[in-house]
Amino acid sequence: MIDPVSADIRKLLVSLNDFGAQWDEVGSEASAAFERVGRSGRYILGPEGETLERKLASLWGLSEAIVVGNGMDAIEIALRASGLSPGAKVLTTPLSAFATTLAILRCGGIPVFTDVDDSGLINLSECRRVLEADPSIRYFVPVHLYGHAMDLAAVESLRDDFDLTVIEDCAQAIGARSRGLMVGVVGRAAAVSFYPTKNLGALGDGGAVLTSNHGLAVRARAMRHYGQSATYVHEEFGLNSRMDEVHAAILADAFLPRLIRWTSRRKCIAARYQEAIQSSVLQIPAVPDGSDSVWHLFPVLVLQPERRDHFREYLAARGVASGIHYPRLIPEQKALVDHGRYEIKVSLSRATRFASCEVSLPIHPYLSEDDVDNVIESVNGWGG
Numbered sequence: 001m002i003d004p005v006s007a008d009i010r011k012l013l014v015s016l017n018d019f020g021a022q023w024d025e026v027g028s029e030a031s032a033a034f035e036r037v038g039r040s041g042r043y044i045l046g047p048e049g050e051t052l053e054r055k056l057a058s059l060w061g062l063s064e065a066i067v068v069g070n071g072m073d074a075i076e077i078a079l080r081a082s083g084l085s086p087g088a089k090v091l092t093t094p095l096s097a098f099a100t101t102l103a104i105l106r107c108g109g110i111p112v113f114t115d116v117d118d119s120g121l122i123n124l125s126e127c128r129r130v131l132e133a134d135p136s137i138r139y140f141v142p143v144h145l146y147g148h149a150m151d152l153a154a155v156e157s158l159r160d161d162f163d164l165t166v167i168e169d170c171a172q173a174i175g176a177r178s179r180g181l182m183v184g185v186v187g188r189a190a191a192v193s194f195y196p197t198k199n200l201g202a203l204g205d206g207g208a209v210l211t212s213n214h215g216l217a218v219r220a221r222a223m224r225h226y227g228q229s230a231t232y233v234h235e236e237f238g239l240n241s242r243m244d245e246v247h248a249a250i251l252a253d254a255f256l257p258r259l260i261r262w263t264s265r266r267k268c269i270a271a272r273y274q275e276a277i278q279s280s281v282l283q284i285p286a287v288p289d290g291s292d293s294v295w296h297l298f299p300v301l302v303l304q305p306e307r308r309d310h311f312r313e314y315l316a317a318r319g320v321a322s323g324i325h326y327p328r329l330i331p332e333q334k335a336l337v338d339h340g341r342y343e344i345k346v347s348l349s350r351a352t353r354f355a356s357c358e359v360s361l362p363i364h365p366y367l368s369e370d371d372v373d374n375v376i377e378s379v380n381g382w383g384g
């Protein structure tokens, strides 16, 4: 075990992200992209965004990508462009970034929450029961949380059996596969985020809608640009949610070419944690069946929730940062409670357990083997 003093001497600070190391790696290419866009005089909706869209669509194996301002807008635009109108019910998870539900609310949708499964992702068999009991639910926004791919065959059969419009929130799961199938391909559209901490993070905000539905793509393109279908022609209200050319160029030149290598590093680290973390006071949640996960986060559950803070302090004393995803369920957030227009269909007991027991360990491409060893020793050294 490493005591805090020697940890200090060895400067073992294992952080949740290492943007300094990332800049060392991407800085020269990012700067060249910045320079090119600066000189081009074309800063919004130009060739850089189009290039990024082509690359994203081909990575995904879908015919179209529409880059937008951020991941939350991507969900909103995908929902509206697929026809969601105010008052429509949208089945979703209580355990996610608030942005997932906020996007639903912004188009006037009524979020309907059901519980999660042992992996922390929405429980698809419970979804089936909820959908059987309430045939007025026609939209579904599942979240591929933590970088896991939920069982896409099961999502597909829910979609077909209940005639659902599915928008997959892939903000944490770019590149994850379920039995060989890429997340995002079963839905009418996929939404992805390039928030800096995400597996493919930009040097700022960014997001994209991915789809093979041409009509949806046309509408989404108009919607990100005030709802303009042609210059100064507005057939519906849109947003201003365009991605800057400079961010598109940096993503395409400096970040996207490294995604596969960064993802393999995350998978290696996750495999080491899964093999070496052994504790009678912690549990590693199950990975969904058939998921080839991209490990945006590495969650563990503290068996005694009242000891969670102690665990995190113990890690911090050994130079290991940690996070919580998420400490409060979405339907317990004041903004939503005050709004009042949402439904909870079943007891959210498993989601509540995640909210009170989950701790996210550092997992990012710049962790060294020593960092990984330090995390493992520190986690295994905690006695509860």
Ligand SMILES: *Cc1c(COP(=O)(O)O)cnc(C)c1O
Residues within 6 Å of the ligand: 070, 071, 072, 073, 096, 097, 099, 100, 143, 169, 171, 172, 193, 194, 195, 205, 206, 207
């Ligand atoms: C980050 C995130 C979002 C929102 O993305 P932004 O780019 O921050 O708007 C939505 N859903 C999930 C699951 C996320 O992790």
